[in-house]
Amino acid sequence: MLKITPYFGIIVLIVSLGGIFYPKLGYFLLLVFASLMIVAPFRGRWFCGNLCPRGSFVDFWLAPLSRKLKIPDFFRSMWLRVPVFVLLMGFMIFRIINTEGIVDRIGMVFVTLCILTTSVAILFGVIIAPRAWCSFCPMGTLQRAMGGKRYQLKMDAGRCIDCGRCQKVCPMQLPVNEILEKPDCIKCGRCIEACPKQALSF
Numbered sequence: 001m002l003k004i005t006p007y008f009g010i011i012v013l014i015v016s017l018g019g020i021f022y023p024k025l026g027y028f029l030l031l032v033f034a035s036l037m038i039v040a041p042f043r044g045r046w047f048c049g050n051l052c053p054r055g056s057f058v059d060f061w062l063a064p065l066s067r068k069l070k071i072p073d074f075f076r077s078m079w080l081r082v083p084v085f086v087l088l089m090g091f092m093i094f095r096i097i098n099t100e101g102i103v104d105r106i107g108m109v110f111v112t113l114c115i116l117t118t119s120v121a122i123l124f125g126v127i128i129a130p131r132a133w134c135s136f137c138p139m140g141t142l143q144r145a146m147g148g149k150r151y152q153l154k155m156d157a158g159r160c161i162d163c164g165r166c167q168k169v170c171p172m173q174l175p176v177n178e179i180l181e182k183p184d185c186i187k188c189g190r191c192i193e194a195c196p197k198q199a200l201s202f
């Protein structure tokens with residue numbers, strides 16, 4: 001995680017609330033799409049753990065209000081993720097087609113998408129866990145598909161004492177010290193910092 005990551009959450013509020021009065025702010029989402037598409041083929045979901053404004057918002061702004069329960073396995077399942085991806089992308093494209101190319105109307109499509117998805121993220125973030133939405137967010141699913149096998153977390157099994165600290169700090173609630181591929185790892189590095197035996201690295 002970058003030192004600046006916790007501050008990116010403010011962008012969610014600026015786009016969601018400011019965009020109601022100034023729809024062009026919605027175009028910021030295009031920068032988000034472009035950035036994650038560039039990063040994902042090389043580092044998987046690195047964008048989610050380091051640059052995403054909503055990821056920062058749920059981790060650092062919403063977390064104090066969260067019940068921090070276990071994220072249901074169904075949220076990670078492709079049976080949920082693929083339909084959510086198709087529905088949200090279809091909804092966005094349909095609405096853009098109906099804007100007749102008017103700049104502010106297109107901006108408002110992005111603003112409403114941001115408000116809708118942020119509302120769902122806040123709801124699940126409070127009643128379940130901060131990163132519950134990130135388990136099935138279409139942009140997370142897309143990054144996983146593009147580079148889920150890239151930049152994998154490595155574990156030195158000889159050093160691990162099975163203390164469980166890495167799993168406790170993992171915002172995605174992954175089985176950190178199991179030798180498995182973790183395509184939904186957001187490369188935040190918190191498990192590496194928490195490990196007392198320096199058993200984890202990228």
Ligand code: SF4
Pocket residue numbers: 047048049052053054055056133134135137138139140141
């Ligand atoms: S899963 Fe979606 S909302 Fe969460 S950090 Fe990634 S792109 Fe952002």
Ligand code: SF4
Pocket residue numbers: 049153166169170171172173174176182184185186187188189190191192
């Ligand atoms: S496995 Fe480690 S780097 Fe990956 S999301 Fe969990 S805490 Fe972050």
Ligand code: SF4
Pocket residue numbers: 155159160161162163164165166167176177194195196197198199200
């Ligand atoms: S924090 Fe380090 S030592 Fe503890 S379980 Fe995780 S990898 Fe093993």
